[in-house]
Amino acid sequence: MPCFILFTNVAASAIPTGFLLETTKIISKAIRKSEDSVTVRIHPGQMMTHGGTTDPCANSELQSIGNMGPEDNVEMSKQISEFLKEKLGIDSTRNYIRFTDLRSHEVGYKGTTFEALWR
Template identity: 25%
Template sequence: MPFIQCYTNLSRDKLPENFVEWLSELGSQVLEKGIERFVTTVIPDMMMMRHGTTDPAMFIQIHSIGSFDAERNPSYTDKLLEAIAEKVNLPAKRVVLHYFPVEKMMVGMRPL
């Protein structure tokens, strides 16, 4: 069950309509996991600094079982940064991704 947490200093009205759904779909495509498995949160209006400025930026954490390793992460990064930067009209250098590998035993939920 992947979890996406998106923190941004953009205000909610500056994010595209249905951004949380779009981000879930993007994660589903890139990680090749069913969208029904995703839990996605978007937290706008954060106090945030990146590269020494408070210009618009995003910090995105992605937690997933069996998805992350040194071979696959660069491909994920390229696809995610390109799509996200285009969608929210930010330079890719203003978006940071943080991958968290999760063990299955660390997630509690009822089966789908």
């Protein structure tokens, strides 16, 4: 159920074709979960600054049940940052990534929760 949410001041017209699907692959690999369980939401063209400039920047969040922790998050931060630099020109110093490790009872799916599904 990983969900990656990206808010960026990069214009929608500057988002490369196929970016959503490429992002899905990167997140799937980083979090070590199948692509068919990953959701990606991109919010381009945000009115935002970082460090007092309007150069390309972002705030992002990766939510998942598990596969997160101090060492995991460092590696995921590296992979996500490199991808955003390559694809959108967002320097790693201009994006904060919030990692949220959700508990299975906090996520609804199929009319129930993951905790109930996994019992």
